[in-house]
Amino acid sequence: MDTGVDFLLQTMLGEKSMEKKVCNISKKCGGCQYQNMIYKEQLKKKQKQVEKLLGSFCKVYPIVGMEYPYYYRNKVHAVFQREKNGNIISGVYQAGTHKVVKVDDCLIEDQLADKIIVSIRNLLKSFKIKVYDEDTRYGLLRHVLIRVGKKSGQVMVVLVVGTPIFPSKNNFVKALTKLHPEISTIVLNVNNQKTSMVLGEKENVIYGKGFIEDTLCEHVFRISSKSFYQINVSQTERLYQKAIELANLKGKERVIDAYCGIGTIGIIASEKAGEVIGVELNKDAVKDAIVNAKRNQIKNIRFYENDAGKFMVGMAKQGEKADVVIMDPPRAGSDEAFLSSVLTLAPKRIVYISCNPETQARDLKYLTKHGYKPEGVYPYDLFPWTSHVETVTLLQKVNS
Numbered sequence: 001m002d003t004g005v006d007f008l009l010q011t012m013l014g015e016k017s018m019e020k021k022v023c024n025i026s027k028k029c030g031g032c033q034y035q036n037m038i039y040k041e042q043l044k045k046k047q048k049q050v051e052k053l054l055g056s057f058c059k060v061y062p063i064v065g066m067e068y069p070y071y072y073r074n075k076v077h078a079v080f081q082r083e084k085n086g087n088i089i090s091g092v093y094q095a096g097t098h099k100v101v102k103v104d105d106c107l108i109e110d111q112l113a114d115k116i117i118v119s120i121r122n123l124l125k126s127f128k129i130k131v132y133d134e135d136t137r138y139g140l141l142r143h144v145l146i147r148v149g150k151k152s153g154q155v156m157v158v159l160v161v162g163t164p165i166f167p168s169k170n171n172f173v174k175a176l177t178k179l180h181p182e183i184s185t186i187v188l189n190v191n192n193q194k195t196s197m198v199l200g201e202k203e204n205v206i207y208g209k210g211f212i213e214d215t216l217c218e219h220v221f222r223i224s225s226k227s228f229y230q231i232n233v234s235q236t237e238r239l240y241q242k243a244i245e246l247a248n249l250k251g252k253e254r255v256i257d258a259y260c261g262i263g264t265i266g267i268i269a270s271e272k273a274g275e276v277i278g279v280e281l282n283k284d285a286v287k288d289a290i291v292n293a294k295r296n297q298i299k300n301i302r303f304y305e306n307d308a309g310k311f312m313v314g315m316a317k318q319g320e321k322a323d324v325v326i327m328d329p330p331r332a333g334s335d336e337a338f339l340s341s342v343l344t345l346a347p348k349r350i351v352y353i354s355c356n357p358e359t360q361a362r363d364l365k366y367l368t369k370h371g372y373k374p375e376g377v378y379p380y381d382l383f384p385w386t387s388h389v390e391t392v393t394l395l396q397k398v399n400s
């Protein structure tokens with residue numbers, strides 16, 4: 001099938017996307033599975049993958065790639081480790097191990113974030129701060145997480161520590177913000193558990209407001225350390241614009257934004273809808289979502305903290321209806337509780353955003369068996385150099 005992808009690539013991709021930067025640690029790091037391919041080939045491969053998994057349902061449109069597929073990650077994580085010779089390194093876990101690969105700069109991470117991480121590493125010595133040792137559970141600094149508002153320029157630094165006592169905390173903050181005045185807020189997160197999770201429960205704001213704001217599709221969003229926020233903002237704007245176009249709202253509809261995170265999609269859609277109901281499991285994200293609605297002066301949206309499946313079952317039991325369901329589940333996809341309740345709510349349209357075409361295929365199979373017809377799959381490249389691909393699919397209720 002001619003997808004027109006070559007034509008689209010020629011028209012969309014700037015010359016800059018064709019230059020290939022080389023990463024010297026890609027084999028050890030393992031984060032970028034498509035490092036050995038030029039960008040155009042990566043897009044073709046993703047297009048083929050989506051066609052293979054979803055092409056039997058309906059037309060797959062040409063993938064939308066980035067003009068300049070570098071430094072796009074607005075969230076950067078580094079783990080800290082002391083090497084046998086005493087040197088402190090920071091970087092990522094080597095794929096499938098607990099060995100740290102040193103990363104000073106990465107081709108897909110925000111460049112300022114990488115610089116801040118190196119500065120923190122350099123400050124450790126003068127402040128005599130020890131790196132946390134996972135085996136002995138001694139030491140202080142475990143991870144650093146940085147979130148950057150690509151549009152706002154605001155920067156959040158999260159210092160993940162093994163114990164809540166951070167000696168000369170104030171001087172450390174002073175030294176770091178002097179080196180990087182761009183930093184808007186610093187959060188101390190305590191994680192003393194033996195876990196592969198980066199962030200612990202407890203948090204203390206030690207500089208600034210404890211959150212950053214960023215603009216997405218002309219709306220301002222507050223993002224806190226634990227809330228989900230898409231890591232590639234320019235591509236997300238394209239994806240969400242398409243999702244909202246597919247929802248085809250005329251101003252009166254009741255819309256459900258399921259797996260809504262900090263409320264992004266629902267808030268962007270709310271101006272075109274009668275009413276929006278958002279549901280999300282993460283309590284910090286729901287708090288952000290409520291603030292975000294106020295911040296954008298949106299009055300026709302409500303958020304619920306709940307498992308999306310349970311929430312939908314509850315709505316179905318109460319005989320509630322919806323005109324449009326927009327859903328954006330995590331990689332595992334949705335579940336039968338959710339999907340079967342969607343059938344009871346009987347929306348005319350379902351707009352299904354997915355970061356995993358395999359689970360989307362499974363869920364589309366269920367929905368097609370039960371009265372919905374997929375009308376088009378639109379792939380977006382949110383994760384250049386990796387094998388991940390994002391899709392948005394429109395489903396229409398048959399006979400509506």
Ligand code: SAH
Pocket residue numbers: 228229230258259260261262263264265279280281282285306307308309328329330
């Ligand atoms: N639509 C949002 C978030 C998408 S990511 C955005 O674009 O920013 C998926 C979201 O689903 C995450 O915020 C995650 O916390 C949430 N989530 C995961 N499992 C869930 C469940 N069972 N019920 C509700 N939300 C869930």
